[in-house]
Amino acid sequence: MKVLVTGAGGFIGRALCRALLSNGDEVLGLVHLRPCNIPGLQPIQMALENIALQPNILDGVECVVHLAGRAHQLADTAADPLAKFRAVNCEATLGVARQAAAMGVKRFIFISSIGVNGNNNARPFTASDQPNPAEPYALSKWEAEQGLWKIQQETGMELVIIRPPLVYGSNAPGNFGSLSRWICKGVPLPLGAIHNKRSLVGIDNLVDLFIRCIGHPAAANQVFLAGDGEDLSTTELLRGVGKAMGKPARLVPVPAGLLQFGATLLGKQAMAQRLLGSLQVDISKTCELLDWKPPYTVEEGLRRCFERSN
Known part of the structure; x- marks a missing residue:
């Protein structure tokens, strides 16, 4: 399968590209500021908003995995953080999705955030909960989700949304x-x-979930929560x-x-x-609908994380 990964130079993008390549997929990696020298990857140096100017890069692409975005900032110095997040996480995302649909891409996978559900909870969040984003980053992701659903309804391009909690791994930010x-x-x-009790997801488990969502028929037009299945x-x-x-x-x-x-x-x-604080997620829908379970426990994920960084 031919897959385009945006944000290929990031923490999650690099891990996903390596896994896809090891599976024998043809992988194009869209990078902007970070280089991505992965053997076998076809890197494309381009800002997200310029995809519409070079639509040929989507020729033959069956699935776009959209990871690029403005990350959550612990100490945001922008005069208007919401406007900054919206410009990249919402407006640029929708531009990529529209171009993908116009070029006949079958499936568009978007990494959102558990922050769309909220910042804390008395019971585990589910994918069907009413969204309650409390911060600019999460709000921009929720607005992108809403825009993506409109594009899906208008074009028929399949949409998959994944909302992860904190992602850990080697060199995690x-x-x-x-x-x-x-x-x-x-x-x-x-x-x-x-x-407290918090749900996490290891980078290896998240990548495995992305790969399942790329090819599984039941993933089409669904929202999934990600997690390791253990709360700590x-x-x-x-x-x-x-x-x-x-x-x-x-x-x-x-x-x-x-x-x-x-x-x-x-x-x-x-x-x-x-x-x-506590933040727990219920991944039962993810596991049941996709016949999936996290391949690594938290203990195994942490061990793999630091084995790689040594």
């Missing part, structure tokens, strides 16, 4: 990467008494990271309430929510 580096350095962290507290996750690294996780048992109070004083409520 964001909180996971930062916390892993601190553990590696032996830095004490005040996260030894956190009793922040404390349990960090202990697992330390074990996978072969290093002690130096976790100081500071009460979560005290950490939350300090984060509020410092204006770090969003970071505190990700570290202290």
